[in-house]
Amino acid sequence: MTSVRETVNESEPRASRKRHVILQAARTVFLRNGYVGTSMDEIAGLAAVSKQTVYKHFTDKECLFSELVTTTVSEISDRVHEELLNLEDSGKLEEDLSAWARRTLASVMQPAVLQLRRLVIGEATRFPELGRTFYELGPRRTIETLATVFAQLAERGVLQLDDPALAAEHFNWLIMSAPLNRAMFFGDDQPLAAGDLDRYADAGVRVFIAAHGTPGHE
Amino acid sequence: MTSVRETVNESEPRASRKRHVILQAARTVFLRNGYVGTSMDEIAGLAAVSKQTVYKHFTDKECLFSELVTTTVSEISDRVHEELLNLEDSGKLEEDLSAWARRTLASVMQPAVLQLRRLVIGEATRFPELGRTFYELGPRRTIETLATVFAQLAERGVLQLDDPALAAEHFNWLIMSAPLNRAMFFGDDQPLAAGDLDRYADAGVRVFIAAHGTPGHE
DNA sequence: CTGGATTAGTACTAGACAGTACCGTACCGT
DNA sequence: ACGGTACGGTACTGTCTAGTACTAATCCAG
Numbered sequence: 234m235t236s237v238r239e240t241v242n243e244s245e246p247r248a249s250r251k252r253h254v255i256l257q258a259a260r261t262v263f264l265r266n267g268y269v270g271t272s273m274d275e276i277a278g279l280a281a282v283s284k285q286t287v288y289k290h291f292t293d294k295e296c297l298f299s300e301l302v303t304t305t306v307s308e309i310s311d312r313v314h315e316e317l318l319n320l321e322d323s324g325k326l327e328e329d330l331s332a333w334a335r336r337t338l339a340s341v342m343q344p345a346v347l348q349l350r351r352l353v354i355g356e357a358t359r360f361p362e363l364g365r366t367f368y369e370l371g372p373r374r375t376i377e378t379l380a381t382v383f384a385q386l387a388e389r390g391v392l393q394l395d396d397p398a399l400a401a402e403h404f405n406w407l408i409m410s411a412p413l414n415r416a417m418f419f420g421d422d423q424p425l426a427a428g429d430l431d432r433y434a435d436a437g438v439r440v441f442i443a444a445h446g447t448p449g450h451e
Numbered sequence: 452m453t454s455v456r457e458t459v460n461e462s463e464p465r466a467s468r469k470r471h472v473i474l475q476a477a478r479t480v481f482l483r484n485g486y487v488g489t490s491m492d493e494i495a496g497l498a499a500v501s502k503q504t505v506y507k508h509f510t511d512k513e514c515l516f517s518e519l520v521t522t523t524v525s526e527i528s529d530r531v532h533e534e535l536l537n538l539e540d541s542g543k544l545e546e547d548l549s550a551w552a553r554r555t556l557a558s559v560m561q562p563a564v565l566q567l568r569r570l571v572i573g574e575a576t577r578f579p580e581l582g583r584t585f586y587e588l589g590p591r592r593t594i595e596t597l598a599t600v601f602a603q604l605a606e607r608g609v610l611q612l613d614d615p616a617l618a619a620e621h622f623n624w625l626i627m628s629a630p631l632n633r634a635m636f637f638g639d640d641q642p643l644a645a646g647d648l649d650r651y652a653d654a655g656v657r658v659f660i661a662a663h664g665t666p667g668h669e
Numbered sequence: 670c671t672g673g674a675t676t677a678g679t680a681c682t683a684g685a686c687a688g689t690a691c692c693g694t695a696c697c698g699t
Numbered sequence: 700a701c702g703g704t705a706c707g708g709t710a711c712t713g714t715c716t717a718g719t720a721c722t723a724a725t726c727c728a729g
Binding site for chain 1: 685686687688689690
Binding site for chain 2: 267269270348351352353354355356357358359361364365367368372399402403406407409410411414415417418419420421422436437440441443444445
């Protein structure tokens with residue numbers, strides 16, 4: 234009731250919009266300083282929230298970290314996959330694949346996503362489930378979707394392949410690997426330009442088509 | 452004097468064989484617990500050495516870590532490259548490439564190497580030079596060597612390619628990416644069997660040859 | 670054998686951090 | 700307006716760790 238009175242963000246279920254603020258702050262700090270480099274005081278401070286409040290919403294540092302990574306990975310994964318569904322064929326195979334490759338590579342190469350990837354890899358021993366989650370929602374999901382698309386293209390004679398899943402893996406990594414692996418070791422130093430990324434995407438597509446394309450189509 | 456008395460390894464320049472013991476212990480502990488998960492006391496304890504001695508040989512925790520990673524990466528890199536030089540052609544291109552691919556993939560997928568990779572990636576923000584070193588001595592060195600080999604093969608008409616360096620990158624990641632990226636996120640859980648690795652290596656080689664091979668040679 | 674250096678052992682300093690306790694206040698549904 | 704819940708602020712506990720200080724035992728060369 235009470236007519237008009239949204240101060241800023243009162244629309245939330247009043248109590249636990251703090252939760253969101255805390256997660257936001259946690260994301261910033263964890264991504265910047267890593268798991269052990271981050272203190273709960275720092276998160277509370279950045280969230281402009283009492284430490285007690287943090288512990289009311291998340292029992293543990295581990296819990297907070299875990300939930301943060303899980304939700305972040307899910308968000309990104311969903312965003313990438315909205316775009317991925319736009320891979321409908323216009324008849325021009327190379328153009329369609331290149332367009333998708335460029336978009337996907339750009340998504341994966343965002344600094345925040347790269348940093349999250351480094352973080353999850355670095356903590357893969359301490360948090361095995363997080364590693365698994367990242368892999369399932371990231372590479373595996375992408376590759377699976379690609380595999381079904383490729384299977385259809387093969388059925389229509391546009392591609393030649395015996396194993397769509399394997400071909401999807403090859404395609405995925407032909408496009409991503411070089412920039413991604415390089416970026417893993419260079420912490421935000423010397424980032425690749427967007428133009429370079431597009432070139433890598435296109436080059437990967439060309440190799441894939443040279444290997445699996447059929448002469449009749451281009 | 453006292454005639455017979457090699458307890459174990461007296462051959463070293465007496466004083467700084469401690470150094471070696473410390474590095475050995477540091478390797479074990481750092482690889483198991485990460486940089487911040489490791490205490491100097493633990494290293495000293497495992498090395499059966501006083502903490503004072505550790506600090507006599509390495510001014511810092513950072514120094515110790517840094518030197519450890521650098522030397523370890525160099526060792527592995529050298530070992531891999533001895534094998535790499537054995538890629539002399541016997542005339543059968545696919546066989547030669549497959550043999551090299553299998554050996555190299557197996558080297559990179561050793562648990563200790565994987566763990567080191569995770570560690571360096573996770574600390575890439577804190578230790579940028581280590582990331583750079585790993586990348587230079589690892590992927591970049593391998594790819595560079597491959598590029599010169601491919602350039603020769605192209606000159607002799609065995610391969611078709613405009614850009615040997617790019618082709619080398621593609622070849623390298625066609626073989627490594629799928630197992631390697633998967634392994635990054637699964638901390639020693641669910642390791643791939645040697646048979647699976649060989650299959651990945653062979654499949655990568657086949658795609659590469661389908662894209663860059665010349666009809667006359669196989 | 671002897672003198673100088675290295676080492677083990679241990680205790681200590683100083684700082685950081687996860688998690689808890691407590692108190693007074695602000696918010697919220699009713 | 701009321702009563703309970705959430706919140707801010709702050710102080711506190713317990714623990715851990717990098718790095719240092721100091722002494723006594725040990726090693727090694729000449």
